[in-house]
Amino acid sequence: MSGGSRLILTQDLHASLQKHLFPGDGKEAAAIVICNRYEGIRLKLLARELILVPYDECKTRTNDFISWPGSYLEKAIDIAEEKLMSVILVHSHPGGFLEFSEMDDASDKQTISSLSQGVNAIHGTAIMVPDGGMRARIYREGKYVENVELVTVAGDDIRYWWDGIAEPGQKPIAFTSEMTDTFKKLTAAIIGVSGTGSIVAEQVTRLGFGEIVLIDHDRIEKKNLNRILNSTLEDALSGRPKVYMFAEAARYIRGEDIARPIHNTIFSRESVLAAANADVIFCCVDTFQARMIADRIACSFLIPLLDVGVKIPTHVDPEDGRKITDVTGRIDYVKPGGSTLSDRHVYTPELIYRENLSVQEYEDQIERGYITGFQEEAPAVITLNMRAASACVSEFIARCFPFRESPNKQYARTLFTLAGAEEDYTDENAITRALNSRLAAGCEEPLLGIPELGEK
Incomplete structure (x- = not known):
């Protein structure tokens, strides 16, 4: 099991943190990150606000020491x-x-004590090196030190810095056993374990999460x-419940x-808090409300989200009757702080x-179904589902272990058409x-x- x-x-x-901490003078610099917490299966510190400490406010700044201004x-x-x-x-x-130095240890004894007296919560310290790599540790009850297992940035590229790896060296390459070793330490949440979701779950299982x-x-x-x-x-x-079968x-x-x-439905407190433990969310649902909930979970808990959908639009031909217009799939990658599914x-x-609206239940069901325009109880769409599910999981791999010729930010959304044999991409900056x-x-x-999800 993953943990930590x-x-x-x-x-x-x-x-912003990296830019401030390395002004180019070769001296240490300081900043403060204010975090919300989620204390679920594991502790998550969610960076909410950044305070940049001015260089001239620090009484001492050298290449290996900095003094924290009390103000x-x-x-x-x-x-x-x-x-x-x-x-x-x-x-x-x-x-x-x-690595934390002995001077860092001595500094923490003073600063953590002041923080604990001011706010009765878990506080900590972190270090950053020039390439942006980070290490962090927390102090429980203001004195019991504990290393943070993972510092992560879920951006266009997803970056991981694991505790205990002082010299990361060459980054793992996609599709290797080193990639599997990384996934073993991660938790994936799959919302919707049906046609597309079961295929995503199969891949995630065999990839070693x-x-x-x-x-x-x-x-x-x-x-x-x-x-x-x-x-x-x-x-x-x-x-049998789908989740029990696949488990x-x-x-x-x-x-x-x-x-x-x-x-349980994703529109429940139990499901939301379970998904909040994850390091990545795969949303494989067919309702707008469920996508909205997944979107908000990803935003609130800073979790990268991949949303996948497929559709077979049809039209009525005057001579041949109903015909397939296209066979399509969509994969959206949502980074925390970036454009949302709502955007x-x-x-x-x-x-x-x-x-x-219950009065429109039947009409909406037709429009939400795999094949638009008429009701099909058992659509034979497993090939389309597999195409979309594979693209969805591959998108996550590309974010963790970049292998594309172009920057990942150019692939915020991928649309493919099997009828036209084409793929189209949307840049994050275009949204x-x-x-x-x-x-x-x-x-x-x-x-x-959402009031309905509030604590009872």
């Missing part, structure tokens, strides 16, 4: 106090040494058997209980409203991004800003 604490930063915050510690305490947020003191190591959270409220029916991997006639006859299949594949099944109009308030007040909000109530 995480410090998670957005790409923009990390870039900026007080400023951090004032910001963190109301919501008992965590304060992470960050300084640079211009020489590139990605340490833990897989499966979320789906539905049960297996005979009409599902032509497209849900590992499902059987016995499962359909007994109405057992994962155990047969891997020989251990790596899957955590959540037999990309994958869902809108109007679409969610219409979806919830208008709205202000997102819930970025790194964590478990602030009501959960995800």
Whole structure:
């Protein structure tokens, strides 16, 4: 099973931090990161706000030491106090040494004590080297030190810095055993374990992820058997929950209980908090509301999100009747702090409203189905699902272990058409991004800003 604490930063915050900490004078510099926390299966520190400490405010700045100005510690305490947020003191190591020094240890004894007296929460310190690599540690009850297992930035590229690896050396290459070793330490959440979702889950299982959270409220029916991997006639006859079926299949594949099944709708507090433990979310659903929830989870808990959808639009030909217009798939990669699924109009308030109108249930079901225009109970779409699911998981691999000729930011969205045998891509910079007040909000109530998910 994957485990261990995480410090998670957005790409923009990390870039601002790196720029400030290395002004080019070869001396240490300082900054403060204010974090929300999620204390689920593991501790997650979610970077919410950045305070840059001016260079001339530090009484001493050398190539291997910096003194923290008390006024900026007080400023951090004032910001963190109301919501008992965590304060992470960050300084640079211009020489590139990605380890805490004895001077860092001595400095922590003073600064952490002051922070703990000001805010009764978990606080910590972190270091950064010139290439942006980071290491962090926390102090429980102000004195019990604990290394943060992973510092990560989920941007256009997803960067990982693991505790205990002082000299990272060459980065792992995609599709190698080193990639598998990385995935063993990560948790993937799959929302929707049906036609496309079961194929994503199959890939994630065989790629070696340490833990897989499966979320789906539905049960297996005979009409599902032509497209849900590992499902059987016995499962359909007994109405077995999809997540229980696949959790057992994962155990047969891997020989251990790596899957955590959540037999519930994603529109539930249990499911949201289960997904919040993940390091990546794969959204494989067919409703606008479910996509909205996945979008908000990714934003609130700083989790990279991959959303996949397929569609077979049809039209009526005057002579030949109904015909297929196209066979399409869409993969959206959403980085925390970047454009959301809402910004990309994958869902809108109007679409969610219409979806919830019971009087239109049948019409909406037709429009949401694989093949638009008429109802098909058991569509034979497993080949399309496999194409889209493979592209979805491959997109995540490309983010973690870049191998493309062009920068990853050019592939915020991928659209493919099998009828036209083409692929089209959307650059992250081409999408208008709205202000997102819930970025790194964590478990602030009501959960995800939705009263129905609030703590009872």
